[in-house]
Structure formats: structure tokens, C-alpha cells
Amino acid sequence: MDRIVRAWVDGWVVSRGAAPPVVEPWGCTIDMGMDGHVARHVLGATGDDVEETVVRKVAGAVTGAGVWLKVFRDPAVVGDWLGEGWWIDPEPGCLMTLPLTTLPTTTPADEPPVPDGYRRRTWSRGGLVRTMIAAPDGSWAARGQLAPTGATAVVDQVATSPAHQRKGLGTLVMHTLQRAATEQGAETCVLAGTPAGKGLYESLGWTVSAPLTSARFTGHGTP
Template sequence: MDGIVRAWVDGWVVSRGAAPPVREPWGFTVDVGQAAQVSRHVLAALGDGVEEAVVREVAGAVTGTGVWLKVFQDPSVAGGWLGAGWWVDPEPGWLMTVPLGAAAGETPAPGGYRLRSWTRGGVTHVLIAAPDGSFAARGQVAPTGATAVVDRVETAPAHRRRGLGGVVVRNLQAAAAARGAATGVLAGTPAGRGLYESLGWSVVAPLTSARFDGAGGA
């Protein structure tokens, strides 16, 4: 299953404008270049294939603050393998995929909302503005050949439960399919999992996100 992790990493770096991933014996290192996330280590193993010794080795070699670790195992399991200085998100993320099928037409926004999409640097963005012109929802997708990574999907609190997230994701999927992608990939939050599953996405593995805050952190 190394392929789906590689697909997520490749699409994520395009979506975020990060450095090309560096292949490691255990996965990938990505230089992000932000103060809050200087770089990230992504282990390629999934679920029961994740080895405690490998996680401990990779985490133990980190000495700089602002380095993130992504492990495709539940935080209740992987979190216990990290040493002092690591902050672990207690809620799991979810690596998910969906078959994109044939390209569909644009899904319109609900009445009164305005939908706009554009592509820049290989990344397609979808924005939904509220009737008063304020932000309502957004997302982006980065196709990298046969796969495409859906990223940064969010809906403003005042506009949730109105189907806007579904409109955004459907349009992102259609845009990716139109550019030849056959499979969508994303890392979803607990809050977003229900939305994605309602649109046909399937869970591949849980995801632990951890950040090194230094020996005095965590």
C-alpha cells in the first residue's frame, strides 16, 4: 500500500507548494518551509503494518522543533511510541480514497450562494461565497497523474449543514477527473469523515499527527 501513501504525499506537496518529497527507507521526508511546520516525516506503512520500532527510530532522530510526524495508525497506539517533547493530536485523521469515474459537470451552489473555481500552478480551487459576499466554503485539489489529492476543504461555521461541503468536494472531484485522474486521495478529519463517506469515499487507514515541540514541550 506504499502507492497510496506516495500518491497522497505527491499531491499534498503540489497543493501546499512544499518541496518535492525525499524517499527514505521508512517513507518520505517533506520540507514545508513554515515556522510552525518546518518539515514532516510520513511513514509509508499502513495500519497493522506500522512497526513500533520504526516509529520510535524516526521520532527519536528528530531534534528540531516544528517537525511533524505522520503515522497511519490510531493515536491511541502510535502516540505511546513517541518520546518526550512530542505533542500528539488525540483525534485520528483518516486516509481515504474514492474512484473518480468519468468527469461530471459543475455542481451548482445552493440558491443565493456564488461558486467560483480556478486553476493556478496545477491546483484547482473552488470557492463558495455567501449571499452577502462573505466566505462560506472552499477546497482545492492537486492532480498528479492517475491520482489527485483533495485538500483544505472547509466550511464557515455559520454556513454548515447546508450542503456546501458536498458541493465543493463534488466540483473538486469533477475537476480532477477532467484532468485524467482516476482516484481521489485525502487525509480527512473526524469532522469531515462523514461528509466524505456520504460522497463515496472509503477509509484506508487511521492517521496520527504529531509535532515535536522540544524536550521541554508536550
């Protein structure tokens, strides 16, 4: 399995409270046990190393609705390999990394300031580091979390409320999590990004390692 993919899997299961991954010849299977997200199959190869025969075999063995497939190749290619009953996320994602060892050492004083009236709180529980920003009226404005797993740490569930975008909150969340990763001894950060967040991550030094296709088996061809 590609080392960045494995690093993402190891951190993602911690972040989401999923079952430990079961290693397969083609990657791994992660049990979630949720309605609409029973399990996910993550292929271990990336880019041109992803083989059509392998994708077809893994996808073809899925019979239950709510099973996800994660393939690190362009959806325009992968989509033609999936049979009937697969819904493909119309917003293709990407696997991204940030080498922390090349970044200058920072302290909380070096981070962007919290906008006037907003409140940030960061805490650690169960191995996770979480940070949230509340709006002046107390409502949710932004959040994110980090799952350190040794030399790598996975950034996950970063989001900003539409009502509070373009205020630098996403940048503040990322700086907070990146500093926490460094403090935990991680050398590299990994995340699976969306098109909406890709620009922010790239502005902070993250680079794309591979495209990401997310597909869910519906059993009847509709989402």
C-alpha cells in the same frame, strides 16, 4: 512505500507548495520551511505494517521543534511509541480514497445547486484547481482545492465556515473537485480527512484506507 500514501504525498506537496519529498528507507521527508511546520516525516507503511521500532527510530532522531510526524496507524497505539516532547493531535485523521472510474459521468448540471444568494467560483493556477463559495454578504463560506498528479489527484484544504454549515456547501465543493479530477484524467482521488469531514466524504463514496496519527515535536512536551 504504500501506493496510496505515496499518491497522497505527491499531491500534498503540490497543493501546499512544499519541497519535493526526499525518499527515506521508512518513507519520506518533506521540507516546509514554516514556523511551527519546518518539515514533516511521513512513514510509508499503513495499519499493522507500521512497525514500532521504525516509529521510535524516526521520532527519536528529531531534535528541532516544529517537525511533524505522520503515521498511518491508530494514535492510541502510536502515542505509546513517541518519547517526551511530542504533541499528538487529539482529533485522529484518516487516509481516504475514491475510485473515480466507478462513478457515473457528471456535468455541472448534475451537481447540487448553489444555494440562493451564494456565489461559487472555480479556477486553475499553477497546476491546482481551487473552488470557493462566497456568502450572500460576500464573506467566505466554503472552499477546497485539488492537486492532480496523473492517475491520482489529492483533495486538500476543504473547509466550511461554521456560520454556513448544513447548507450543502461541503457537498458542492467536493462534487466540484471530484468532477475536476475526472476532467484532468485522474482515476483515483485521495485525501487525509478529519473526524469532522469523514461523514461527508463517506456519504460521497469515499472509503478509509488507514487511520492517521499527526504529531508535532515541541521540544518541551507542550503544544
